[in-house]
Structure formats: structure tokens, C-alpha cells
Amino acid sequence: MSRITPQSEDFSQWYLDIVKEAELADYSKVKGCMVIKPYGYAIWENMQKDLDRRIKEAGVKNVYFPLFIPESLLQREKDHVEGFAPECAVVTHGGGKELAEKLIVRPTSETIMYDTFSDWIQSYRDLPLLINQWANVVRWEMRTRPFLRTTEFLWQEGHTVHKDKAGADEEAHRALNMYIDFDRESLALPVLTGKKSDKEKFAGALYTLSTEALAKDGRAIQAGTSHNLGTTFAKSFNIQYQSEEGKLEDVWQTSWGVSTRLVGTLIVCHGDDKGLKMPPKIAPIQVVIVPIFRNDEDKTAILDAAKQVVSDLKNFRVEIDNRDGQTPGYKFAQWEVKGVPIRLEIGPRDLENNSCIVARRDTSEKETYELSELFTVIPKLLDEIQDNLYEEALNFQKENTRKVDSYDEFKTVLEEKGGFILAGWCGSEDCEQKIQDETKATIRVIDEEEHIGKCILCGAEAKQRVYFAKAY
RNA sequence: CGGGGUAUAGCACAGUUGGCUAGUGCGCUCGGUUUGGGACCGAGAGGCCGCAGGUUCGAGUCCUGCUACCCCGACCA
Numbered sequence: 152m153s154r155i156t157p158q159s160e161d162f163s164q165w166y167l168d169i170v171k172e173a174e175l176a177d178y179s180k181v182k183g184c185m186v187i188k189p190y191g192y193a194i195w196e197n198m199q200k201d202l203d204r205r206i207k208e209a210g211v212k213n214v215y216f217p218l219f220i221p222e223s224l225l226q227r228e229k230d231h232v233e234g235f236a237p238e239c240a241v242v243t244h245g246g247g248k249e250l251a252e253k254l255i256v257r258p259t260s261e262t263i264m265y266d267t268f269s270d271w272i273q274s275y276r277d278l279p280l281l282i283n284q285w286a287n288v289v290r291w292e293m294r295t296r297p298f299l300r301t302t303e304f305l306w307q308e309g310h311t312v313h314k315d316k317a318g319a320d321e322e323a324h325r326a327l328n329m330y331i332d333f334d335r336e337s338l339a340l341p342v343l344t345g346k347k348s349d350k351e352k353f354a355g356a357l358y359t360l361s362t363e364a365l366a367k368d369g370r371a372i373q374a375g376t377s378h379n380l381g382t383t384f385a386k387s388f389n390i391q392y393q394s395e396e397g398k399l400e401d402v403w404q405t406s407w408g409v410s411t412r413l414v415g416t417l418i419v420c421h422g423d424d425k426g427l428k429m430p431p432k433i434a435p436i437q438v439v440i441v442p443i444f445r446n447d448e449d450k451t452a453i454l455d456a457a458k459q460v461v462s463d464l465k466n467f468r469v470e471i472d473n474r475d476g477q478t479p480g481y482k483f484a485q486w487e488v489k490g491v492p493i494r495l496e497i498g499p500r501d502l503e504n505n506s507c508i509v510a511r512r513d514t515s516e517k518e519t520y521e522l523s524e525l526f527t528v529i530p531k532l533l534d535e536i537q538d539n540l541y542e543e544a545l546n547f548q549k550e551n552t553r554k555v556d557s558y559d560e561f562k563t564v565l566e567e568k569g570g571f572i573l574a575g576w577c578g579s580e581d582c583e584q585k586i587q588d589e590t591k592a593t594i595r596v597i598d599e600e601e602h603i604g605k606c607i608l609c610g611a612e613a614k615q616r617v618y619f620a621k622a623y
Numbered sequence: 624c625g626g627g628g629u630a631u632a633g634c635a636c637a638g639u640u641g642g643c644u645a646g647u648g649c650g651c652u653c654g655g656u657u658u659g660g661g662a663c664c665g666a667g668a669g670g671c672c673g674c675a676g677g678u679u680c681g682a683g684u685c686c687u688g689c690u691a692c693c694c695c696g697a698c699c700a
Contacts, residue, residue, distance in 0.1 A: 154661085163694090171634095182692085237698075259700095293624085293698055300699070373700060412700050443659055480660035487660095498659055508659085623700090 155488070157424050162368040169418050170297045173427050173489045183295040183302030187411070190489060191298075193435035194414050195305065199285065201337045201433060202307060202409070205329050211281040211309060218287075219254035220263045227262060228387040234354020235259070238290045256289040261355070261380075261406060264310050265388040272312060272402060275394050279322070280312040298415030299372070299623055306410035312390065312402045316381075319403035323379040326407035327360045330375040338413065339430040339540035340364050340420055341548050342374055343571060343618055345596030350580050353406075357381030363595045363618070365548045366419035369569020371595045371620035374416050377407035419623075420544055427490030428512055430540050431533040438469040438529060439491045441482045443498035453497050456522060460495065460507075463526040467533070487512060492536045493529065513539050552618075558607045561619070565592055571620050573598060575613030577606035592619040 155168040170176055175191030187195065203213075219242065226232045235258045242254040257263065264282070272280060289303050309326060313319045327344060334340040342362040346352075352359035356378040364374045385391065385401040394400050421428040431437050440457045444450040457471045472482050479496070486494055496508040501519075509528070510517045513536050520528050551570030555561045564572055576582065576594070586608055587593050595618045602616040 178692090288700095290699070292700095294696085304700075306700075376700070408700075410700055441659095445658065478658050478660085478662055480658085480662080482661085483659095484661045496659070500659075 155424060155426060158367060158422075165422075165424075166299075166415075166418060167297070169422055169427055169488070175414065175418075176297045178297070181302070183292065185297045185301050190435060191414060194417070194429070194433060195411055197433040197435065198337070198413055199307070202329075202333055203285070205333060206283050206307070206309065209281070209325060209329065211283045211311070214282050214284055215286070216257075216260050216263050216267070216284060218257055220257050220260075222253040222255055224262045224266055225255050227266075228355050228384055230383070231261065231355035231387075235290075238292060240289045240291055257286075258288055258290045259406075259408075260284060260286070260288075260308055261310070261384060262388070265384050265390060265404070268310075268312060268402075269388050269390040272390055272392050275314055275392050278312060278314050278392060278402065279318060281309075281322075282311065283307060283309045296415075298411055298418070300412070304411050306408050308406060308408040311405045313405070314392070314394070314400070314403070316379075316403055319379045319381070319405050323358075323360055323377045323405045323407070326377040326405065327362065327375075330362050330377070330407075330409060334362060334364070334374060335541065337430065337432045338417060339432075339537055339544060340374065340416065341541065341545040343371075343548075343552075343596055345598055345618070346600075347376075347596060348580075348583060348594045348617070350583055351594060353378045353380075355380065355383050357383065361596055363571075363620075364416050364420050365544075365551060365570060365620075366416075366623065367422065367547065368419070369551060369621070371571065371618075371622040372412075372416050372419065373595075373622065374413060375407070375409040378405060380404040380406060421490075421540055425484075426488030428540060429490035429492060431492045431537045434490065434492055435468065436470045436486075436489070436491050437467050437533060438464060438493045438495060439486045440469065440471045440495045440497060441479055441486070442471065442473060443479045443496060445499070449499050449502075452502060453499070456497055456502055456507075457495075460497075460522060460525055464529055467529065483510075493532060495525075511536060513543075555607065556604075561586075561592075561607050562590060565590055565619070565621070569621065571595065571618045573616060573618055574607045575602055575604035576615050576617045577609055577611040578614035579606075579609070582606055582608040586619070591621050593622055594618070595620050595622065 155172060156164040158165045173190065174188050176185040176187045179186045239258055240256040242256065243250060268280065271277065285307050287303055287305050291302060292300055295301050311322045313322060331342060331344060334342050342364050344362050347359040347361055353376065358379050360377045361373055362375045363371050366372050382401040382403055384404055390402045391399045392402060418427055440460060442453045442457055444453050454473060461469045461471065490512060492512050494510040501507045505522050506519050507522055508517050509520050553564050553570060554573040555564055561572060561574055583594055597615050597617050599616040602613045604613045606613050
């Protein structure tokens with residue numbers, strides 16, 4: 152097995168090495184698409200389970216809508232279609248004949264869902280409508296990278312319908328907070344949150360809220376978004392309800408989602424030169440046992456001890472690596488690439504003392520424990536590792552978030568350090584665009600809506616204070 | 624769509640001014656020695672050299688035309 156390129160040498164190559172060496176995914180024969188392998192899929196599956204629980208706790212029901220969207224339906228909302236048309240895959244033939252109406256492979260499901268929502272909703276008693284879908288979507292992006300940007304990706308899209316702005320605002324923020332909690336508690340990821348600028352918001356939305364993580368190469372990565380769609384789609388898709396007063400009113404809507412990009416986010420935020428570091432909460436394997444033996448007697452005794460450990464830790468995801476033909480050193484390295492939080496080494500020396508070696512992936516520390524105390528030690532250690540990963544990521548984020556007062560300083564920090572840069576902004580799209588053209592940095596989120604200070608580019612009174620960064 | 628590159632075994636690559644039998648490392652199979660930080664020895668299996676033409680006694684190698692993929696931009700979860 153080849154070694155991994157160090158992060159400092161070529162981050163992009165390092166990333167691709169991890170995806171390959173940790174057996175997360177392969178390139179597929181279909182351009183821009185990937186084959187997600189069992190280990191990579193298991194990570195996504197664990198995220199899915201965790202998030203699905205949170206979604207259901209909020210009273211949101213799962214549904215499934217078709218993959219194909221009739222072209223006319225997608226075109227119903229002007230801003231939305233302008234945003235998505237260039238990246239749509241289109242089906243023109245079916246049953247050997249040219250279709251009377253082209254079908255768009257969904258880039259997102261607003262249009263096809265909302266056309267149906269207009270039938271589902273008549274009265275204020277039908278609201279709020281809280282719907283979620285786990286699905287695949289296709290966006291024909293020009294440049295792709297496994298997990299971080301693929302032509303086809305898996306995601307969760309929540310779609311809710313409310314009586315008024317207050318209802319939609321509340322839901323958009325509830326979803327955002329759900330993502331913040333999920334990122335923190337399960338993925339051990341600290342995120343920056345806030346509103347997007349108008350230029351960066353979702354096509355057709357009133358406003359977009361975002362969670363932004365910071366990769367170890369200093370670039371921002373959008374982890375999740377939550378949109379207040381206002382009444383835009385209500386008007387295009389004719390979704391109205393009769394209020395208590397008997398009047399017809401437009402509904403207010405939200406949509407929110409996270410994707411398989413989160414798997415890539417884990418890699419770029421937690422990974423090191425040895426490979427991936429999986430947060431215990433969503434690690435496919437939380438503890439791996441590597442038995443070490445010279446002969447068959449040792450092997451039998453050690454495997455028996457290992458099986459006892461598995462049963463002591465039956466509430467955890469524990470695996471015994473009893474493969475023949477690989478040396479322990481090889482196995483150690485391989486499980487480190489895959490980011491397994493805890494490794495147990497059990498050999499003849501340990502067995503004599505009824506003990507084993509416990510190695511942490513996050514700190515590389517090794518300690519010896521009695522076999523009989525593992526059932527109390529391991530759960531504690533897993534929590535500790537989960538917390539430690541969050542702390543490390545948080546420190547990194549803090550160290551790489553800087554405030555600047557001038558454009559020169561902005562450019563210097565961006566070039567030399569990267570990370571999030573806090574700066575004043577006059578609110579004009581011209582300045583935003585110009586900064587992007589000159590530096591490649593974009594506004595990730597708005598920090599303060601009202602701000603006293605100057606726009607770093609034009610020097611006018613700043614309306615807002617925003618976080619800039621180069622982004623994935 | 625611009626700029627750069629690559630195409631040879633599952634993967635990473637070498638293959639000279641054309642030369643006869645297609646190479647190396649990793650991985651894989653078998654046998655043995657090993658096993659506490661990516662083991663070693665030996666024996667094997669595995670190829671339409673991206674596709675189509677052309678030049679030549681002879682093409683992986685030279686010429687022409689395709690096609691695909693990768694990297695850097697523009698677009699974006």
C-alpha cells in the first residue's frame with residue numbers, strides 16, 4: 152500500500168490519497184461521479200441515522216418524490232430556473248421515442264414537490280407541512296472532486312410550509328440549529344453560521360442560512376444550508392391557504408439540506424498525515440482489536456480473549472482484525488488511515504497479565520489496561536476522543552479567524568494564512584464581486600447586520616460585518 | 624469553454640536514435656520462514672501498449688485524426 156502525501160506538500164493530493172487509501176470511494180466510469188465503497192457508505196449511513204432521528208424529533212415526516220422533473224415545472228420559478236438550468240441533466244428520450252416534454256433529472260426537488268404541495272394545502276389547518284426526503288440529485292458541475300463535489304450526490308432535503316413569515320423564520324433557524332448541534336455533537340465540527348449575501352444565497356430564496364466549516368488548508372467549506380424561501384414559490388406554484396378569517400393567503404416556505412459532502416468535510420477538517428480521524432459517534436468501527444501471535448496456541452487464546460472483549464463492549468461497534476498474512480504493523484497503519492478511534496493490541500505478553508494495549512488515534516497515545524476494566528474505560532475514552540476532536544478543530548478555527556481593517560491587510564492575510572477573515576462591507580454586490588475577482592475570496596456568512604466601520608474595498612460606511620474566505 | 628498534461632497488467636510507472644520474446648515496483652495466487660509499527664525468500668497468474676488510419680521489411684516507439692481521463696481556471700452543496 153502506498154503512503155499518503157503530507158498535507159503540507161499538496162493538500163489536494165493528500166485528500167485524494169485519503170479517499171483512496173481509507174477505501175471510501177473510487178472514481179466511476181461516469182464522469183464526475185463516484186462509487187462509494189462499503190467503508191465510505193457506512194460513514195454516510197451513520198450520519199444519516201443520526202440526522203434522521205433529529206429530523207423526526209422535530210415532527211418532520213419522510214417522503215419520496217420522483218427523480219424526473221418535467222421541464223415546464225422547473226421553469227415555473229424564474230430565479231430558481233436561472234440558477235439551476237446550466238447544471239441540469241436532461242432526459243430527451245424514453246421508450247425508444249423522443250419525449251413530448253423533456254424531463255430534468257432533479258438538481259433539487261423544490262419544483263416537483265411544491266407543485267404537489269399546492270394540492271395538499273387548502274386550509275390553515277393543513278399547516279405547517281413538514282416534509283423531508285433522502286435522495287440522490289444531479290448537478291452537472293464543471294469540476295468535481297470525490298465527496299466534496301460530485302455530479303451525483305446523496306442528500307437530505309427538508310421542505311416545510313408555513314402560514315406566515317414568523318413560521319418560516321422559526322423553521323429556517325430550527326433547521327440551522329439542528330445542523331449546528333449535529334455538526335458539533337456527532338461530527339465534532341465547529342461551524343461558523345449566519346446569513347449568506349444575496350449573491351451567494353439559494354436561487355429563489357428570500358435568504359439563506361449556512362454552516363461553514365474550516366478545512367485544514369484554510370479554505371471554507373459549506374456544510375449545510377437552510378433557506379427561507381418567502382412566498383416566491385407559493386406564487387409560482389399557486390400554494391395558497393384559506394385563513395381563519397376566510398381569506399386566501401400565500402404560504403411561506405423553507406428548505407434545508409446536507410449532503411455526502413459532509414464525508415469530505417470530515418476528511419479535510421479532522422484528517423492528518425496518517426489519514427482520517429473518525430469522530431467516535433459516527434465511526435463505522437469504533438474499536439478495532441489487532442491480535443498478535445506467533446503460533447496457533449497463542450492465536451486461539453488471544454482470539455478467545457478478543458471475543459470476550461467484543462461481548463463486554465456489545466453496545467459499541469467493535470471489530471477483530473483476524474486476517475492472516477498481514478503483520479500487526481501493517482494492520483495498525485491501515486486502521487489509522489481509516490481513522491478508527493481506538494485500537495486494542497492483544498498479544499501473548501498482554502495475555503499473561505490479563506491486560507491489553509489501548510491506542511488512541513487522535514493523540515497516538517498508548518496505555519495498558521486490564522481486560523476486565525475495558526467495559527468502563529472504552530466508553531469514557533470514546534467520549535474523550537469525540538470531545539478532543541471538537542476542541543482541536545475549534546482551536547484551529549479560532550487561530551485561523553482574523554479581523555482586518557484594510558484591503559491590503561485583507562489580501563496579505565488571505566495569501567499568507569487563509570482562514571476566515573472578518574471585515575467590514577458596504578453591502579454592494581459590486582464590491583463583493585470585485586473582491587472575489589481580485590482575490591478569489593467570497594463572503595461566507597454575514598456576522599453583524601448593523602456595523603460601524605468601513606468597507607474594506609471602497610471605504611464607504613460599512614453596513615455589515617462579514618466573514619470572507621476562499622471556499623471549496 | 625480556455626491553458627497544461629496523460630493514455631502500457633488491479634494500482635503506480637519505465638520502455639533510448641523504430642529492432643525481433645512486453646518490463647519494474649506494489650497488489651494477487653501457491654509454498655516456506657515470519658508476526659509488538661506498513662516483513663522476507665522462492666515459484667506463479669495476469670497485456671487488443673486508449674481507438675482508427677498511415678509510413679515501414681518491422682510500430683508501444685514516427686505521422687494524421689479521433690476519444691477518454693487528470694491537473695489549473697471560470698460555475699457550484
